[in-house]
Amino acid sequence: MGVDLSVDVFGIKFRNPIILASGPVGFGFELMPYLDFSNVGAITLKTVTLKPREGNPPPRLVDSHGGVINSIGLQNPGIEGFVEEIAPRLKELKTIKIGSIAGFSMDEWEILGEEMDKIKEIKIIELNLSCPNVKGKRRWAEDAELTQKVVKIARKLTNKPIIAKLAPDVTDIVEIAKAAVDAGADGLAIGNGIQAMRIDVETGLPVLKLKTGGLGGPAIKPITLAKVFKTREALDVPIIGIGGIMNWQDAIEHAMAGASLLGLGTAVMVDPEAPVRIIEGIKAFLDRKKIESFNKIIGVAHKGGLNVH
Amino acid sequence: MLIEAELKEKKISKDYGLFTFKLYGDLENPEAGQFVMLKASDEPVLAKPFSIYSYKNRELTLFIKRVGRLTGKIFSSPIGEMFYIRGPHGNPYVDLIDGEKQYILVGGGSGIAPLNFFSELHPTMVYEKFYGFKGSYIRELFTEKEQRNLIIEEESGKTVIDVLKDIYSEEIGILACGPVPMLKNLPATSYVSLEAMMGCGIGTCKSCAVKTKKGVKLVCKNGPLFRKEEIIWEWI
Ligand SMILES: Cc1cc2nc3c(=O)[nH]c(=O)nc-3n(C[C@H](O)[C@H](O)[C@H](O)COP(=O)(O)OP(=O)(O)OC[C@H]3O[C@@H](n4cnc5c(N)ncnc54)[C@H](O)[C@@H]3O)c2cc1C
Ligand SMILES: Cc1cc2nc3c(=O)[nH]c(=O)nc-3n(C[C@H](O)[C@H](O)[C@H](O)COP(=O)(O)O)c2cc1C
Ligand code: FES
Numbered sequence: 001m002g003v004d005l006s007v008d009v010f011g012i013k014f015r016n017p018i019i020l021a022s023g024p025v026g027f028g029f030e031l032m033p034y035l036d037f038s039n040v041g042a043i044t045l046k047t048v049t050l051k052p053r054e055g056n057p058p059p060r061l062v063d064s065h066g067g068v069i070n071s072i073g074l075q076n077p078g079i080e081g082f083v084e085e086i087a088p089r090l091k092e093l094k095t096i097k098i099g100s101i102a103g104f105s106m107d108e109w110e111i112l113g114e115e116m117d118k119i120k121e122i123k124i125i126e127l128n129l130s131c132p133n134v135k136g137k138r139r140w141a142e143d144a145e146l147t148q149k150v151v152k153i154a155r156k157l158t159n160k161p162i163i164a165k166l167a168p169d170v171t172d173i174v175e176i177a178k179a180a181v182d183a184g185a186d187g188l189a190i191g192n193g194i195q196a197m198r199i200d201v202e203t204g205l206p207v208l209k210l211k212t213g214g215l216g217g218p219a220i221k222p223i224t225l226a227k228v229f230k231t232r233e234a235l236d237v238p239i240i241g242i243g244g245i246m247n248w249q250d251a252i253e254h255a256m257a258g259a260s261l262l263g264l265g266t267a268v269m270v271d272p273e274a275p276v277r278i279i280e281g282i283k284a285f286l287d288r289k290k291i292e293s294f295n296k297i298i299g300v301a302h303k304g305g306l307n308v309h
Numbered sequence: 310m311l312i313e314a315e316l317k318e319k320k321i322s323k324d325y326g327l328f329t330f331k332l333y334g335d336l337e338n339p340e341a342g343q344f345v346m347l348k349a350s351d352e353p354v355l356a357k358p359f360s361i362y363s364y365k366n367r368e369l370t371l372f373i374k375r376v377g378r379l380t381g382k383i384f385s386s387p388i389g390e391m392f393y394i395r396g397p398h399g400n401p402y403v404d405l406i407d408g409e410k411q412y413i414l415v416g417g418g419s420g421i422a423p424l425n426f427f428s429e430l431h432p433t434m435v436y437e438k439f440y441g442f443k444g445s446y447i448r449e450l451f452t453e454k455e456q457r458n459l460i461i462e463e464e465s466g467k468t469v470i471d472v473l474k475d476i477y478s479e480e481i482g483i484l485a486c487g488p489v490p491m492l493k494n495l496p497a498t499s500y501v502s503l504e505a506m507m508g509c510g511i512g513t514c515k516s517c518a519v520k521t522k523k524g525v526k527l528v529c530k531n532g533p534l535f536r537k538e539e540i541i542w543e544w545i
Contacts, residue, residue, distance in 0.1 A: 026513035030530065034310070034511065046515075054518075054525045057544050061506040061516040063355040063378070068508065075515045075525065217354045246354075269508045270348065270356050271311055271395075 003286040004293040005279070007041065009238040009260050010161035010186050012123060014041035014096060017255065017282075017294055018275050021189075021242045021263035022047050022100040022128065022165070023072065027086050028093045034272035039279065041261060042096035044189075045086075047128045048116075049101070050108040052078035056133065057209040062198050067217030067244070068266050069196045071133045071208045074102060079115045090121035097121050098163070102128040104137065109153050117158035125160050127151065127185075130167035130192035132214035141167040141192075144179035155184030165189035168220070168227045168243060174234045187238040189263065190228050194220050217266040220244045225257050232258025232299055246274070248281025258299040310334065311393040314347070314369065316386050322449040324375045325419070325442075326384060330392065332367045339364045340401030341427035342502060342534055345394040346510040347371075353378050358507045358529075360423035360486070361397065369394070372450075374419040398510040398529055402427055402484060403434075405534045406500055410482040411436040415469050415495065417487025418442065423502055423533075424486055436481050441469035441491070470494045484534075489545060497538040503528050520544035 005016035015038075022044040025031050037043065055075030062069050077085060079101075090097050099122035103109030109127075116125050127150060129141035140146045147164065154162050164180035166173060168191035177188050193214020198207040206212070224243025232239060241259025244266070245251050251262045267274040282294065289306065291297060300306055312334035320327045336345070339361050348356035357379050363370040375384045383392070402423070406412070413436050414424040421440040428435045438458040445463055448456055460469050470491065473483070477496065485495055486502035495501065505517035505528040512530030519526050520541040526532065 024508065024514045026515065028513075030512040054520075055515060057520075058518055059506045060518060061355075061508050061514075063353045065352065066354065068355050070508065070514075070516065072515045075518065266354065269514050270354060271393075272509075272511070273310060 003283055003291070004295075005283065007260050007294060010124060012096065012161070014261065016041045016279055017260065017262050018251065018279050019098070019240065019261050019263050020044060020268055020275070021265040022126065024265050024269035029089065031268075031272055032092070035268075035275060038094040040095050040275045042098055042124075043093055044098040044100055044126055044263065046076055047074055047100040047102045047131065048076050048079055048082045048112065049074055050079055050103065050111055052076065052081055059208055062207045062213075064196070064198055064215070064219070066219030067215050068269075069198060069208065069213040069215050070193065071210045071213035073133050073210065074131060079112055083115055083119065087119045087121065090119075096123050098124040098126050100126040100128050100165070102131055103150070106149065106153060109150050110157065113154045113157040117160060123160065124163060125154065125158060126163040126165050126189060127154055128165050128192070130165055132167070132193055132195045132212070133210065139167050141165070141176055142170055144176050147176050148179040148183040151180050151183035151185050161186040163187040163189050163240065166191045168192070168224045169194045173227045174230055177231045177235055181235055181237050185237070187240060188231060189240040189242055190231060190259075191224055191242060193265075194223065216244070218244045218246055218250075221250055221253070225253055228254060228259050229257040229301065232302060245278070248278050248285060251278050251282055252285060252297065255294070255297050256299070256301040258302065260298050311348070311395050312336075314392045314394045316383075316388055316390045316392065317368070319388070320450055321384060322446050323444075325447060325450060326373055326375070327362070327370060327450055328373055328383060329368055329370045330394070332369055332394070335367065336364060336369065336397050339397040340403060341430050342402035342405075342423050343397035343399045344423075344510070344533070345369065345396035346398060346507070347379070348393045349379060349382050350391060350393070355508065356393070356395070356510070358398070358510055361426050362422040363426060363429060372419060372422040372425065396510070399533050400531075402500070402502070402534050403431065406484065407482060410434070410480075412482040412484040413473065413477070414438045415473060415483055415485040415487070415491075415499075416440040417469060417491040420485070420487030420502065422486070424484065427484065437476065439469040439472055441487065489542075492537065493542055495537055499537045500534050501537045501540070502533045503535060503540075504533070
């Protein structure tokens with residue numbers, strides 16, 4: 001039996017719900033020898049900033065039980081470098097491209113939004129409001145008002161679907177999510193890495209040069225899952241569930257909590273073929289449950305579980 | 310592709326060990342300087358880089374220093390334990406160095422791993438080998454012939470840097486891998502193989518950054534070998 005994995009959101013048809021989250025896969029090109037992009041629903045490109053950034057001093061990564069803390073610091077070629085060197089090559093990636101941007105001021109958001117809007121290959125724009133790794137900067141997504149302002153600016157500049165990428169570690173994610181949606185966001189990505197750190201007991205110093213970073217991987221799955229669930233409960237807007245999806249069970253959990261698309265970060269970094277394995281697992285699960293379409297399980301945890309179908 | 314790697318043999322002396330894995334798949338034309346990303350079946354989540362020490366007929370040998378969670382797990386694993394690897398990743402040394410020259414291989418601790426593979430594959434390019442360790446206990450891991458290359462500080466009071474000074478001349482190249490303080494003490498024209506915390510090993514995640522005079526580079530994608538004089542050491 002052929003199960004239908006396709007998902008229709010933002011007026012776009014994704015061939016399956018598994019997408020690559022922004023960051024761990026860069027702009028995707030180096031991954032091409034390991035992953036056939038026509039197998040994934042979409043790729044979210046590495047976040048681009050206005051100016052080129054060399055990123056944080058090392059170490060930029062440390063593992064901890066159940067996860068990985070990263071402090072990359074948005075290393076990227078800047079929007080000009082992106083437009084000139086990366087954009088012309090995006091055709092090579094045989095899947096839907098989501099562009100990710102992060103501004104440090106309202107003016108920067110405006111320029112970034114404009115430039116991304118012009119790039120044909122970019123079908124969706126994700127606003128990274130939640131990078132935990134920029135020195136001295138508060139995350140936009142910690143504040144509903146700021147979130148709203150940024151989304152409003154982007155909304156004026158583009159007709160492409162806009163996704164607001166939120167921080168899971170905030171007091172009330174629903175308040176921030178509502179602010180983003182009210183300002184015109186078409187969808188929410190929940191979420192980024194969770195602020196975390198490790199200290200080397202021998203030296204008494206933080207392991208990461210910038211002291212704290214963003215935790216991803218299995219450890220954060222139950223946390224992000226709750227945020228996806230709470231947001232879905234309050235709002236009827238497409239959600240990209242990102243956080244600790246390492247296998248098909250994690251993916252299905254996120255979908256049942258209300259995510260229409262499922263983003264992989266740490267999983268692809270560890271194993272470039274993880275997307276394929278997870279898609280196969282989802283297919284086999286739906287097959288076993290005799291559910292003909294992935295869409296049927298989205299949000300079922302809110303609707304009495306699987307039995308109603 | 311993740312390849313299953315079954316622990317087949319281990320030889321341990323305190324915090325160092327030689328581990329041979331039987332692979333259920335091929336490493337394609339592995340070269341010296343290249344590394345594999347090795348992962349345990351559960352924790353830690355991350356796959357970690359290890360240089361190829363030797364590879365023959367789907368048998369991969371790694372030379373490992375026990376420093377933390379994954380290496381600790383490898384040391385305590387029984388024969389038959391399954392791990393996962395992918396690779397080879399990183400650039401072969403021969404692609405990055407002057408192929409006309411001969412080289413003194415300068416290794417410190419686990420840094421001897423890629424140098425061993427280099428000397429297996431390219432014996433005619435090797436002028437001399439100095440493998441530095443602190444304690445005599447390391448002898449146990451090597452054959453008598455191999456032991457001739459060891460510089461053991463506890464025995465001679467000398468480091469690899471000391472013995473290198475005695476024979477170094479400009480015509481001979483230096484190919485080095487080891488701890489940063491050792492690398493920093495080498496002549497400017499040396500080639501140094503760097504370590505960094507890695508996430509992907511293939512150039513996508515930007516974890517393994519190193520600052521050079523030509524900007525920020527990635528150990529996995531642009532290295533692991535760099536000219537010593539190109540590195541901005543203060544950043545490390
Ligand atoms: C290209 C490359 C080749 C390598 N080849 C070898 C090899 O042949 N043999 C060998 O024993 N080791 C090698 N290493 C280092 C090895 O990857 C680390 O020792 C290993 O990741 C430690 O894992 P762990 O879980 O045991 O330690 P953790 O519990 O993660 O950390 C323990 C300690 O090790 C340090 N450490 C962790 N990861 C790295 C890393 N990637 N590089 C350097 N230090 C690290 C940490 O700062 C910490 O102090 C190589 C590293 C690179 C980048
Ligand atoms: C190495 C690395 C780099 C990342 N870079 C970005 C980035 O540039 N932009 C962004 O929005 N998220 C970035 N993230 C966060 C991931 O997209 C993801 O939200 C987070 O890791 C949680 O998902 P996971 O548990 O699947 O890893 C990065 C994560 C990692 C591990
Ligand atoms: S380890 Fe990911 S870029 Fe080098």
